[in-house]
Amino acid sequence: MEPIERKSYWNAAGMAALIFGFVVFLISTTGAYITIHSEPSGSFFSGSILASVIGCLAGAFGGVLAVRFFINEHGPEMKIGKGAVIGLATGLLMALFSQFLTLIWPLVDASFLENYQAAMIANIEMMDLLPAAQKEEMIDAIYTQIQNFYSPGSIIQALLLGFVSYGLLNLLSGTLSAKFMGTQPEHVL
Amino acid sequence: MPGTAKPAKDAQACPSLLRLHPLYAGVVLIALFFVLVIYTPPIFCSSLACWFRSWQKAVMGLVCHQQLARTFQWDGIPLAACSRCTGIYSGFLLALVSFVKKKETAYAGKHYIMKIFVFSTVVLVVDGVGNLTGLWFTSDTTRAIIGGFWGVMTGMLMLMALTITRIKKGDRNDGTY
Numbered sequence: 367m368e369p370i371e372r373k374s375y376w377n378a379a380g381m382a383a384l385i386f387g388f389v390v391f392l393i394s395t396t397g398a399y400i401t402i403h404s405e406p407s408g409s410f411f412s413g414s415i416l417a418s419v420i421g422c423l424a425g426a427f428g429g430v431l432a433v434r435f436f437i438n439e440h441g442p443e444m445k446i447g448k449g450a451v452i453g454l455a456t457g458l459l460m461a462l463f464s465q466f467l468t469l470i471w472p473l474v475d476a477s478f479l480e481n482y483q484a485a486m487i488a489n490i491e492m493m494d495l496l497p498a499a500q501k502e503e504m505i506d507a508i509y510t511q512i513q514n515f516y517s518p519g520s521i522i523q524a525l526l527l528g529f530v531s532y533g534l535l536n537l538l539s540g541t542l543s544a545k546f547m548g549t550q551p552e553h554v555l
Numbered sequence: 556m557p558g559t560a561k562p563a564k565d566a567q568a569c570p571s572l573l574r575l576h577p578l579y580a581g582v583v584l585i586a587l588f589f590v591l592v593i594y595t596p597p598i599f600c601s602s603l604a605c606w607f608r609s610w611q612k613a614v615m616g617l618v619c620h621q622q623l624a625r626t627f628q629w630d631g632i633p634l635a636a637c638s639r640c641t642g643i644y645s646g647f648l649l650a651l652v653s654f655v656k657k658k659e660t661a662y663a664g665k666h667y668i669m670k671i672f673v674f675s676t677v678v679l680v681v682d683g684v685g686n687l688t689g690l691w692f693t694s695d696t697t698r699a700i701i702g703g704f705w706g707v708m709t710g711m712l713m714l715m716a717l718t719i720t721r722i723k724k725g726d727r728n729d730g731t732y
Contacts, residue, residue, distance in 0.1 A: 390617070397620075423640070425618050446576055446716060496603060503604035527610075531617040534585045538713065541578065545716030 375448070378435035379455040386428035386456070387463030390532075393424060394464075395471060402481045406488035425532050428460050429453030429540030433547055444548040446541055453540020454533050461528025469521070483512040573659055576717040579651075586648040586710075589615075593636045593644055597629035611635040627695055639679075642699035646706025647713070654711060658718050665715050672708040679705045 432452045436444065472479045486508050490501055514520045544550075592611045600606045615621065615635040626633040627641060634641055654661050661668065682701050685691045693701070 423618055423643070447578060450578055450581075500602050500604045503602070504607050507604065507608050523613075527613050528617060531614050534588070535618060538582060538585060541582065542709075542713055542716050546712075550719075 373436075373440040373444075375432070375436050375452045375455065378432045378439060379452055379459055381435050382428045382432035382456045383459030383463055385431060386425060387460040387467065390425045390460070391464045391467040391471075394468070398478075398482050401489070402485045404485070406485070406492045423535075425460065426535035426539050428456040428532070429536035429538070430543045430547075432456040432536075433540055433543035437547055442548045443551065444544050445550060446544050449540040449542075449544020449548065450537050451540070453536040453538065453543070456540065457531075457533035457536030458529055460536070461525060461532045464532075465521070465525055465528055468524075469516070472515070479512050479515060483508060573662055573718050573720055575655070575658070576719055579655075579714075579717045582713060582717065583648070583651050586644065586651055589644045590648050593634050593641055596635050597632040600632050603632065606632050609635070615640070625695060625698065627699070637698070638695035639698040639702035642702030642704075643706040643709075646703035646708075647710040648706075649703075650707040650710025651714060654714055658714060661711055661714055662718055662720075668708065668711050668715065672705075672712055675701075675705040675708045 429449070429452065432455075433444075433449050436448075436452055487505050490496070490504050490508070493501065496504075511520075592614050596606050596609050596611045599611075600609055606612060612621065612635050619636040619640040621633075621635070621637060623633055625637045625639075627638055628634070636644065678701055682693055682698070686693060
């Protein structure tokens with residue numbers, strides 16, 4: 367019986383997760399800084415036009431890069447399911463890494479959270495069409511969110527959301543990449 | 556290359572040689588999950604504040620800008636993703652579900668599908684850049700249609716990826732079967 371060759375995908379998934387985790391962190395943090403340095407306009411995301419164009423779906427392409435790395439390392443032959451697993455692993459690691467960066471950034475820029483909170487609240491206060499009660503409710507929500515930034519509950523919640531969002535989308539992109547970048551074994555009747 | 560994919564010669568003539576990968580069901584469920592996440596905030600939320608705190612907004616917020624000015628609203632409550640992303644996810648699910656019975660036709664036209672996918676990607680990027688640079692401003696409906704077009708083509712690519720071709724024994728020229 368021939369030994370089964372196990373091709374580890376963790377190198378490829380880890381590398382792609384580091385790159386894309388950094389990219390999504392960069393996009394969201396840049397968007398936040400643009401919001402901070404913009405005049406309040408009455409929109410939640412007044413300054414994030416950059417994020418609006420390149421941010422959409424950017425986090426979904428980690429699976430593509432991971433499959434490319436895997437093929438470079440082990441050759442093109444891979445099953446579709448392997449691509450899905452690589453994509454899923456990339457998404458999970460990416461969520462971890464981007465969350466880690468998000469948590470340490472306020473330690474680098476100590477006034478980041480305070481400024482972001484102020485910018486968000488100023489934007490909401492400019493929303494003329496919104497009833498006062500709803501404005502208060504949203505300002506409370508932002509205040510609570512920022513105050514609980516380092517609470518275990520918030521961190522776990524953010525991680526779970528990242529796992530779901532990045533994990534599932536990268537599973538899809540990994541599956542597609544396995545088909546179109548790799549070669550699949552024949553199925554004989 | 557030994558052991559690599561080789562399209563079945565008579566896959567078109569004999570559709571039974573094509574079958575769907577078991578992953579298909581999972582992919583449809585994932586697409587359905589995202590579509591439900593996008594469309595459900597107006598059902599569960601009665602105010603913008605509720606939408607702001609909703610888990611649907613939090614899930615889609617990681618992969619969509621969710622600018623209110625570029626998001627469809629129902630009864631004053633926005634969906635959980637912008638109009639373009641709404642089109643993309645809806646189109647993706649639509650293609651996965653509606654073309655599954657026509658997978659032989661889709662498989663036969665796979666080269667055209669790839670070309671149309673590239674075209675739809677160019678349209679998506681050009682529209683995004685045009686809006687960014689202020690050359691034009693497309694409406695939410697136009698964005699949703701452009702996103703939906705790309706979503707449908709991505710869904711068809713996914714369907715092609717999950718369509719497995721099987722080869723009959725003795726079909727190969729090298730006599731290995």
